[in-house]
Amino acid sequence: MATFEIYRKSSIGACLIDALDEMVLSGTLSPEVAYKVLVQFDKSMKDALETQVKSMVSMKGHLHTYRFCDHVWTFNLQDAVFKIGKTEEQIRRVKIVACDSKLLP
Helix, strand or coil: CCCCCHHHHCHHHHHHHHHHHHHHHHCCCCHHHHHHHHHHHHHHHHHHHHHCCCCCCEEEEEEEEEEEECCEEEEEEEEEEEEECCEEEEEEEEEEEEECHHHCC
């Protein structure tokens, strides 16, 4: 896998996929170009998160399950508490997927 495709499941990724699908179905865009746009989106999200996000988050919760497969960690937490600065958010169930960005070319 040349890029991590997990960002496509975010709100902005889903909207991009919907827009690209519409353009491919209407003949405005070829499937090959749409695929290249998605690959660039994956790379751009990785770069933006690496260079532009400076926030620190702490989290606490009950670790329900965890898994490590193909250099990807997946954690399922229950009754989690996330803290960003002075803001605290409680979430009943959360899934965290963590990938090693050094594996990308």
